[in-house]
Amino acid sequence: xxxxxxxxxxxxxxxxxxxxxxxxxxxxxxxxxxxxxxxxxxxxxxxxxxxxxxxxxxxxxxxxxxxxxxxxxxxxxxxxxxxxxxxxxxxxxxxxxxxxxxxxxxxxxxxxxxxxxxxxxxxxxxxxxxxxxxxxxxxxxxxxxxxxxxxxxxxxxxxxxxxxxxxxxxxx
Numbered sequence: 001x002x003x004x005x006x007x008x009x010x011x012x013x014x015x016x017x018x019x020x021x022x023x024x025x026x027x028x029x030x031x032x033x034x035x036x037x038x039x040x041x042x043x044x045x046x047x048x049x050x051x052x053x054x055x056x057x058x059x060x061x062x063x064x065x066x067x068x069x070x071x072x073x074x075x076x077x078x079x080x081x082x083x084x085x086x087x088x089x090x091x092x093x094x095x096x097x098x099x100x101x102x103x104x105x106x107x108x109x110x111x112x113x114x115x116x117x118x119x120x121x122x123x124x125x126x127x128x129x130x131x132x133x134x135x136x137x138x139x140x141x142x143x144x145x146x147x148x149x150x151x152x153x154x155x156x157x158x159x160x161x162x163x164x165x166x167x168x169x170x171x172x
Contacts, residue, residue: 004023005022005023005025010042010044010045011041011042011045012039016037016039017039019036020036020037020038020039021033021034021035021036021037022034063095063111063112064116066087066097066111066114066116067087068087068088068089069086069087070086070087070116070117071084071085071086071116071117072084072085072086072087072099072114072115072116072117073085073114073115073116073117074099074101074107074109074113074114074115075109075113076101076107078113082115083101083102084101084102084117085099085100085101085102085107086099086100087099087114088100088106091108091109092108093108093110095110095111095112096108096109096110096111097109097111097114099114
């Protein structure tokens, strides 16, 4: 409990940041320290976050935006299974989208968990076979002359070892 009340370097403690006050513990504390007091993050911490973001953004690339109504595959959970769905619109967070699955459920997913479906060709109507005879292509046979020198080189490469007399550590 005292760990949460311990201030970090040049910052208030995690409890002070979360609850705006110190937590009550067995160690005696003044009652004024238990009253809420709003803390602002130091300017140095905010600058550090901006620097980290700048360097992260240097080595990343933006994903292609998705269109409304586009067919996609998305993960419902981080189980690795991908489900078919359609994009219904932008989500509340950056790089997030509203996605509807085949049963009508609406999900909000980050673009990392969404993959555009491969482009599908326009569906062709199924036509029943006609009475005419279907033509099947004949298999093509290729014959090639192999010289005696090639056969000798192949035979000389490496002899296969006989593995029938294999001895193990237990001599079985």
